[in-house]
Amino acid sequence: MTAVPLGMPAFPRAAESAVGDPVLRGNLRHATHTIRAKRARAVAELDDWARLRAAGAAVKDRTLRHLGHYLEQLEASVTAAGGQVHWAADAAEANRIVTGLVRATGEREVVKVKSMATQEIGLNEALTAAGITAYETDLAELIVQLGDDRPSHILVPAIHRNRGEIRDIFLRTMARWGRPAPDGLTDDPAQLAEAARLHLREKFLRAKVAVSGANFMVAETGTLVVVESEGNGRMCLTLPETLISVVGLEKVVPTWRDLEVFLQLLPRSSTAERMNPYTSMWTGTTAGDGPGAFHLVLLDNGRTDALADQVGRQALRCIRCSACLNVCPVYERAGGHAYGSAYPGPIGAILTPQLRGTATALDASLPYASSLCGACYEVCPVAIDIPEVLVHLRERVVQGGAVTRQGARVTIRPAKGHAAERAAMRAARWAFQHPRALRAAERLASRTRAAHPSRLPSPGPAGAWSRGRDLPAVPAEPFRDWWQRTRGGRQEGTR
Amino acid sequence: MRVALFITCVNDALHPDTGRAVVRLLERLGVRVEFPAAQTCCGQMQYNTGYRHESEPLLRRFAEVFAGYDAVVAPSGSCAAMVRDAYPRIGARAAAEGRGGRLAELAASVAPKVFELSEFLVDVLGVVDVGAYFPHTVAYHPTCHGLRLLGLGDRPLRLLRAVRGLTLVELPGAEECCGFGGTFSVKNPAVSVAMGRDKVAGARASGAEVLCAADNSCLTHIGATASRLGGGPRMLHLAEILARTEADGPALAAPARPSRTEGGVQ
Numbered sequence: 001m002t003a004v005p006l007g008m009p010a011f012p013r014a015a016e017s018a019v020g021d022p023v024l025r026g027n028l029r030h031a032t033h034t035i036r037a038k039r040a041r042a043v044a045e046l047d048d049w050a051r052l053r054a055a056g057a058a059v060k061d062r063t064l065r066h067l068g069h070y071l072e073q074l075e076a077s078v079t080a081a082g083g084q085v086h087w088a089a090d091a092a093e094a095n096r097i098v099t100g101l102v103r104a105t106g107e108r109e110v111v112k113v114k115s116m117a118t119q120e121i122g123l124n125e126a127l128t129a130a131g132i133t134a135y136e137t138d139l140a141e142l143i144v145q146l147g148d149d150r151p152s153h154i155l156v157p158a159i160h161r162n163r164g165e166i167r168d169i170f171l172r173t174m175a176r177w178g179r180p181a182p183d184g185l186t187d188d189p190a191q192l193a194e195a196a197r198l199h200l201r202e203k204f205l206r207a208k209v210a211v212s213g214a215n216f217m218v219a220e221t222g223t224l225v226v227v228e229s230e231g232n233g234r235m236c237l238t239l240p241e242t243l244i245s246v247v248g249l250e251k252v253v254p255t256w257r258d259l260e261v262f263l264q265l266l267p268r269s270s271t272a273e274r275m276n277p278y279t280s281m282w283t284g285t286t287a288g289d290g291p292g293a294f295h296l297v298l299l300d301n302g303r304t305d306a307l308a309d310q311v312g313r314q315a316l317r318c319i320r321c322s323a324c325l326n327v328c329p330v331y332e333r334a335g336g337h338a339y340g341s342a343y344p345g346p347i348g349a350i351l352t353p354q355l356r357g358t359a360t361a362l363d364a365s366l367p368y369a370s371s372l373c374g375a376c377y378e379v380c381p382v383a384i385d386i387p388e389v390l391v392h393l394r395e396r397v398v399q400g401g402a403v404t405r406q407g408a409r410v411t412i413r414p415a416k417g418h419a420a421e422r423a424a425m426r427a428a429r430w431a432f433q434h435p436r437a438l439r440a441a442e443r444l445a446s447r448t449r450a451a452h453p454s455r456l457p458s459p460g461p462a463g464a465w466s467r468g469r470d471l472p473a474v475p476a477e478p479f480r481d482w483w484q485r486t487r488g489g490r491q492e493g494t495r
Numbered sequence: 496m497r498v499a500l501f502i503t504c505v506n507d508a509l510h511p512d513t514g515r516a517v518v519r520l521l522e523r524l525g526v527r528v529e530f531p532a533a534q535t536c537c538g539q540m541q542y543n544t545g546y547r548h549e550s551e552p553l554l555r556r557f558a559e560v561f562a563g564y565d566a567v568v569a570p571s572g573s574c575a576a577m578v579r580d581a582y583p584r585i586g587a588r589a590a591a592e593g594r595g596g597r598l599a600e601l602a603a604s605v606a607p608k609v610f611e612l613s614e615f616l617v618d619v620l621g622v623v624d625v626g627a628y629f630p631h632t633v634a635y636h637p638t639c640h641g642l643r644l645l646g647l648g649d650r651p652l653r654l655l656r657a658v659r660g661l662t663l664v665e666l667p668g669a670e671e672c673c674g675f676g677g678t679f680s681v682k683n684p685a686v687s688v689a690m691g692r693d694k695v696a697g698a699r700a701s702g703a704e705v706l707c708a709a710d711n712s713c714l715t716h717i718g719a720t721a722s723r724l725g726g727g728p729r730m731l732h733l734a735e736i737l738a739r740t741e742a743d744g745p746a747l748a749a750p751a752r753p754s755r756t757e758g759g760v761q
Binding site: 011012015016019020025329330333334367368369370371372373374375377378388391393394395396397398399421422425426428429431432433435438442445454461464465467468469470471472473474475477478479480482483484487 | 502504506507508509510511512514515518530532533534535536538540541542543544545546547548549550552553556584639640642643644670671672674675676677678679680681682683684685686687688689690691692715716718719720722723
């Protein structure tokens with residue numbers, strides 16, 4: 001995975017600046033609440049949703065258990081259909097392969113279908129370094145690219161921008177990238193969409209090379225599938241001469257029949273649509289129809305290591321619908337950038353530390369970027385128990401232990417900065433194992449309660465708590481003392 | 496049926512009124528409740544923060560302390576969920592790692608016996624009208640663990656609707672997390688406070704005099720946020736509403752929690 005942008009702060013600090021930005025907060029609140037309500041309605045229409053969800057999880061789990069088998073089948077099918085398969089162990093190798101393939105065509109520009117995998121590996125930056133310009137064609141990705149910004153949502157990368165901001169970006173930078181924005185552009189959505197259409201049409205008609213990802217790969221036929229709402233992806237997938245698809249290993253499904261499940265789960269979970277507007281499927285090459293050359297770059301980049309983690313591997317079921325982002329109270333307030341990777345929100349909080357490890361301060365803070373409210377698990381169409389994985393990864397952060405890195409079993413040390421916390425947890429555990437000591441501590445707190453302040457300066461947990469909240473008052477008498485005082489003779493089970 | 500009260504460490508130290516209310520309520524309903532004094536904490540804070548090993552001895556203690564009882568009542572959705580949902584996971588993990596001795600067995604023995612208060616009233620005792628009187632406007636906050644891990648559903652609402660004199664009003668954004676989340680509240684204070692403020696805004700907009708929940712940790716966070724913002728509805732645990740009868744009269748003459756003076760509804 002690409003390195004975190006230099007100087008990226010750990011999650012709590014990055015979130016703090018987002019929380020303090022009222023425009024961002026407003027944009028995110030409006031967008032996430034709108035889409036979560038729509039999704040709930042779309043899902044409620046199906047009376048077999050729970051069974052579909054279980055089926056989606058089961059298909060993914062079974063495929064992951066036999067991943068090697070299905071990937072080999074996929075490779076054979078793609079090759080037989082006239083495509084070429086490349087295996088990339090990490091981001092650097094994937095970028096090297098794609099850059100080499102583009103160079104071999106003699107072209108200096110590519111059009112891109114929105115793709116999380118290429119964001120994950122930082123492909124655009126790698127292409128730029130090789131003198132190749134990548135043009136994003138998804139409307140939201142275009143807004144991000146023109147704004148010299150970073151995506152902040154899996155499905156709606158420009159969710160943090162409002163219409164006024166988008167108009168300003170179009171007026172300011174479109175001309176630098178190609179066809180300028182029309183004069184007198186307003187923030188009317190139809191006008192903004194038309195400006196993007198005109199701007200992008202030039203690129204579609206000119207480009208000889210396209211780069212895409214895929215939502216699914218069907219092993220039995222070597223077919224790749226992209227689901228999208230705008231049709232720009234289909235333009236990229238059909239018009240150019242060369243198509244390069246970069247896809248994570250976990251996107252393979254065994255058969256076409258499995259698509260039946262996912263093509264119901266995905267649109268309703270992501271865009272709250274009953275059926276996906278554009279579903280494009282391509283299988284190798286066909287003379288006189290579509291790209292004459294097709295390359296599939298199969299991306300590992302930490303996935304087989306994640307697969308070795310029995311609790312964490314369920315993150316690989318993810319179909320990138322982003323329903324978990326849209327219901328997450330933390331994402332809503334912290335924004336996507338705070339997560340410091342291509343995958344923000346609850347799924348990012350578990351996927352990123354698995355793909356990238358927990359060595360950096362940011363990656364070690366991601367499993368804590370949740371109140372464990374469970375709303376993400378409730379909406380996940382493939383039933384990823386995100387809270388369970390978060391707690392599991394927290395354990396990895398504070399206790400260290402055995403993990404798989406680049407195929408080898410290694411023991412990692414606890415992350416730095418948890419020594420005081422660990423000592424406090426141990427002390428608490430000790431007190432909870434010694435009820436007499438606990439009672440003495442409670443009594444002491446009660447007797448001195450008149451002297452307790454309502455806020456304390458940072459640092460420390462009490463300081464962190466009392467930055468925006470008063471410290472709770474301590475009662476005159478703990479419950480267990482009241483019980484003993486009033487019902488001392490009935491104190492069963494004492495030891 | 497031998498019934499034990501698991502008061503939980505937070506209630507024991509910070510909200511004894513809730514425990515007193517549970518005892519009073521259950522005794523009024525004819526349940527002889529016992530309080531094993533060797534009980535301490537379920538270990539949720541340790542487990543949820545990543546210190547699974549530190550939570551294991553607390554699981555063991557919990558299972559041993561409550562071994563002789565048919566039912567364990569806890570006035571806390573999240574602590575009940577810890578025992579019911581997390582204990583079996585902790586036991587299974589320890590077994591998979593070849594550690595923990597009888598931990599999985601202990602978890603399996605105690606988990607099904609633990610009930611959150613509203614579950615115990617509605618499912619075990621089979622009562623909805625507990626004979627309570629509370630002449631005030633109340634909004635109910637369904638805490639995340641009660642809502643999603645225990646599936647309390649409308650049990651607390653049915654109990655509240657049966658309380659004489661009580662007017663139940665809707666809480667805007669009821670199913671959204673209040674932002675407490677145990678150590679989340681100190682590890683991510685900015686986001687936690689922002690979530691708490693939205694919850695306070697919802698509680699104020701509801702027009703309720705009292706915000707009720709089945710978990711004092713969430714109420715402590717919401718109340719402490721409201722207090723810093725200059726006040727809001729009074730925070731009251733479900734048990735403290737259900738325990739009151741007509742003989743007690745109106746509740747809100749007493750000072751509101753979480754003030755710096757002592758509360759005390761009972």
